[in-house]
Amino acid sequence: MTELSVLTLNCWGLKFVSKEREDRLTAIGRYLADTSRGYDIVGLQEVWVYDDFLRIRDLVRDTLPYAKHWYSGALGSGLVILSKYPIVGSTMRRFALNGDPMKIFHGDWYVGKCVVSAIIAHPTCGEIEVFNTHLHAGYDPVGTVDRYLGCRVGEAWEMSSLVTAAASQGRHVISLGDYNSAPNSLVVGLLTKRGGLTDSWAKVHPAPTNPVPSGLTPDEGVAIMGVTCDTPLNTWTKHTWINHHTNDAIGERLDYIFFRETPEFSCTHVDVAVRDQISGIGAANSGSKNYSDHFGVHAKFIIKPAVYHFENRAGAMLSDPFSSSPAAPTTKSSAPDDMSVETLEEILLLLQQYSAMTLRGPKLELKVIVPLCIVAQIALIIGNFFVETRWVAGILTVLVGALGAGWMSHFLYAFLYGRETEGTYKNLIDEVQESLDRRTGQKSTGSRTSSHYQATGARNSLLQ
Numbered sequence: 001m002t003e004l005s006v007l008t009l010n011c012w013g014l015k016f017v018s019k020e021r022e023d024r025l026t027a028i029g030r031y032l033a034d035t036s037r038g039y040d041i042v043g044l045q046e047v048w049v050y051d052d053f054l055r056i057r058d059l060v061r062d063t064l065p066y067a068k069h070w071y072s073g074a075l076g077s078g079l080v081i082l083s084k085y086p087i088v089g090s091t092m093r094r095f096a097l098n099g100d101p102m103k104i105f106h107g108d109w110y111v112g113k114c115v116v117s118a119i120i121a122h123p124t125c126g127e128i129e130v131f132n133t134h135l136h137a138g139y140d141p142v143g144t145v146d147r148y149l150g151c152r153v154g155e156a157w158e159m160s161s162l163v164t165a166a167a168s169q170g171r172h173v174i175s176l177g178d179y180n181s182a183p184n185s186l187v188v189g190l191l192t193k194r195g196g197l198t199d200s201w202a203k204v205h206p207a208p209t210n211p212v213p214s215g216l217t218p219d220e221g222v223a224i225m226g227v228t229c230d231t232p233l234n235t236w237t238k239h240t241w242i243n244h245h246t247n248d249a250i251g252e253r254l255d256y257i258f259f260r261e262t263p264e265f266s267c268t269h270v271d272v273a274v275r276d277q278i279s280g281i282g283a284a285n286s287g288s289k290n291y292s293d294h295f296g297v298h299a300k301f302i303i304k305p306a307v308y309h310f311e312n313r314a315g316a317m318l319s320d321p322f323s324s325s326p327a328a329p330t331t332k333s334s335a336p337d338d339m340s341v342e343t344l345e346e347i348l349l350l351l352q353q354y355s356a357m358t359l360r361g362p363k364l365e366l367k368v369i370v371p372l373c374i375v376a377q378i379a380l381i382i383g384n385f386f387v388e389t390r391w392v393a394g395i396l397t398v399l400v401g402a403l404g405a406g407w408m409s410h411f412l413y414a415f416l417y418g419r420e421t422e423g424t425y426k427n428l429i430d431e432v433q434e435s436l437d438r439r440t441g442q443k444s445t446g447s448r449t450s451s452h453y454q455a456t457g458a459r460n461s462l463l464q
Contacts, residue, residue: 002124004303005038008176008257009274009296010045010134010229012236013052013078019236020282020289025052027278028291029059032082039064039298041120043132043176044080048111053080066120073098073112079132079177081118088127089119093162096424097154099136101417102361108136108148115159119171125264125303129166131175133159135187138180142242150354152180153347154428156187160195163260167196172303173260178294180254182244183207186347188256193339197258200299201226204270213246221250222272228255228295235277236293257299264304273298344436351432355425362418365410373407 012018013025025047032042042064047053050069057067064082070092071077077092093115099108115133122128136151159175166173175197181187183202191197205226213224221227221243230241231251240249259267274296277288377400384396 002122002303003268004040004122004125004128004301005298006041006043006174006176006257006301007032007037007039007273007296007298008043008045008132008178008255010178010255010292010294011047011052012292012294013046013048015049018046021049021052023281024289024291026055026059027281028274029056031274031276031291032056033060033063035063037063039082040084041128041130041174042080042082043130044082045132045134045178046078047080048076048078050076056080057082068116068118070114070116072114073110075107075111077112077114077116078134079114079116081116081130081132083118083120083130085123086121087118088121090117092116093158095136095151095155095158096427097136097151097421099148099151100358100361102413106137106139108151113151113155115155115162117162117166122303125172125305127169127171128303129169129171129173131159131163131166131173131177133175133177133179135178135180142244147357149186150351150358150425152185152187153190153350153354154424156181156190157194157347157428157431160190160197163191163195163197163258167260172262172265173197175258176256176297178255182252182254184244186343186350189339189343190347191258193343195258196260196338198261198267200257200259200267200270201253201297203261203267207245214248216243216246216248216250218250221246221248222275222295225250226253226270226272226297227251228253228272228297229293231295233275234293234295235287235289255294255297257297259299259301266302267299268302269300271298272296339435339439341436341439344432344439348429348432348436351425351429355422355429358425359418359422362414362421366414366418370407370411370414373403373410377403377407 009028011025011028013021015021032039047056047069053069060082064084066083066085066087068081068087068090070079072092072094095113095115098113099106101109103109113134113136115131117129117131120128120130135155136148138146138148140146163173163175175191179187183199188199192199208224216224218232221231222233225243225245227243227250229252230237230239232240241252243250243252259265272295274291277290279288281289380396380400380403384393384400387393387396
């Protein structure tokens with residue numbers, strides 16, 4: 001029996017954007033290098049600048065000697081895993097739904113949102129596969145339609161398949177990171193119900209429900225609700241978030257450590273970590289500041305050697321992942337797929353709605369904007385033949401070139417991004433429909449899904 005100490009932290013390390021980035025990430029490296037912390041595995045997000053990773057890696061070399069950084073997209077994944085034990089394998093999977101390249105200031109598409117994993121060889125407990133991710137951010141206020149919820153639900157669907165496959169290989173599984181989702185969201189529901197993961201905070205600190213607390217202070221929000229982001233307690237917070245559970249302005253829990261609970265793997269302690277305010281960040285005499293705009297999450301596990309040994313892998317791979325009688329003797333070694341018919345119908349309708357909403361822009365560009373630009377360009381080319389004034393002809397030539405570049409870029413966006421996104425949503429909808437068919441034993445129809453949804457009402461999870 002061994003204790004395993006795990007930490008996740010969003011480091012807020014965007015180049016040119018994050019304030020005092022170099023000072024803060026250096027301070028984070030020193031924090032992790034402190035031997036009294038006793039971390040065995042650390043997952044970091046938003047380490048966008050490779051030099052920051054190198055600096056952290058050098059600072060923690062004696063305490064967390066094994067480190068892995070992943071590339072993705074044009075600007076990098078920002079994901080890092082540090083380990084006390086050897087990393088013997090790693091993977092990176094870019095999500096099929098990955099944001100919108102036209103939303104330049106959102107940036108999620110350009111960093112190639114993905115999930116990474118490191119297989120860690122523990123000396124007594126066998127292989128532990130650690131997943132680290134940073135799901136698509138939300139940019140809309142609470143209570144309004146979240147335009148990227150469809151992306152995050154698609155990302156969570158992919159992740160639930162990956163963690164299930166990892167467990168079927170006989171490994172202990174941990175999935176951590178910034179999920180940009182409230183605890184009551186469909187994203188968390190997918191990971192826990194379809195992926196068979198357990199939310200470590202909810203396991204140790206169940207949300208109070210009788211009665212639901214109200215009027216919580218920010219300190220109580222952290223202690224009771226596990227708030228990690230947009231809390232008034234953080235010196236970098238610009239806008240305090242309304243908590244989904246208490247409706248208080250105390251921030252939200254967006255950072256998680258999930259794990260695959262088995263008789264050999266259990267969680268004993270969870271706390272909100274890296275809350276300290278320290279000096280030495282930024283200009284002298286600028287006061288004490290937090291390490292990041294997020295707090296971290298720290299969990300301790302009791303772990304034993306897995307009962308489900310590697311010689312049983314082939315049988316698990318061939319078995320039905322939705323079977324109620326898993327081939328392996330370890331609890332939850334195969335996908336439990338505990339999602340209800342109602343939840344699957346909700347996911348199906350949501351994906352259909354977001355598919356239509358997401359593709360509205362590319363279709364408009366392809367059918368309206370591109371033809372208008374081409375017509376205008378042709379008109380200017382013809383008009384240029386009848387202009388005798390040199391400077392006017394020069395201006396028209398520049399406009400012709402700008403319109404040509406414009407319609408070409410809009411065409412490429414609408415055709416390439418639009419067609420790819422349309423195909424991705426179709427694939428996801430088909431997969432959800434297959435799961436729903438498996439549950440109901442019959443072919444579900446769109447009208448059935450729609451009528452069920454209207455009968456039950458629009459759930460809050462659509463806005464999380």
